[in-house]
Amino acid sequence: MPYKPKKPCAYPGCPRLTHDRYCVEHTKLTARTYERYQRDPMTKKRYGAAWRKIRRKYLEEHPTCELCRREERVTPAKIVHHIKPLSEGGSNDEENLMALCKSCHSHLHAKQGDRWKNI
Numbered sequence: 363m364p365y366k367p368k369k370p371c372a373y374p375g376c377p378r379l380t381h382d383r384y385c386v387e388h389t390k391l392t393a394r395t396y397e398r399y400q401r402d403p404m405t406k407k408r409y410g411a412a413w414r415k416i417r418r419k420y421l422e423e424h425p426t427c428e429l430c431r432r433e434e435r436v437t438p439a440k441i442v443h444h445i446k447p448l449s450e451g452g453s454n455d456e457e458n459l460m461a462l463c464k465s466c467h468s469h470l471h472a473k474q475g476d477r478w479k480n481i
Contacts, residue, residue, distance in 0.1 A: 408448045416454050417442045424461035429470070437463040443470065
């Protein structure tokens with residue numbers, strides 16, 4: 363199956379072509395800028411090195427999406443979701459975590475209405 367044609371990097375003045383929004387160099391730069399200046403400081407504290415270790419371990423133990431598995435599909439899990447968000451008093455305990463694919467995670471938050479208001 364043919365690939366989509368590449369498009370220009372969205373970073374102002376960058377002539378490189380890419381399949382993503384930004385080229386590799388500017389993906390790193392925009393992520394670093396977001397982390398430094400735009401991301402909520404409290405969120406940054408909650409999702410530090412300890413969370414990355416918990417997340418990695420949980421994904422090793424639960425490699426497939428839990429919502430897809432309920433519908434008898436097998437999809438690799440990429441995201442660990444908090445059933446009760448940390449901002450609402452949830453914890454990183456295993457009972458409060460759920461392994462999801464990106465699609466199910468986006469769909470779940472769209473239904474809850476806590477991220478994207480137009481969906």
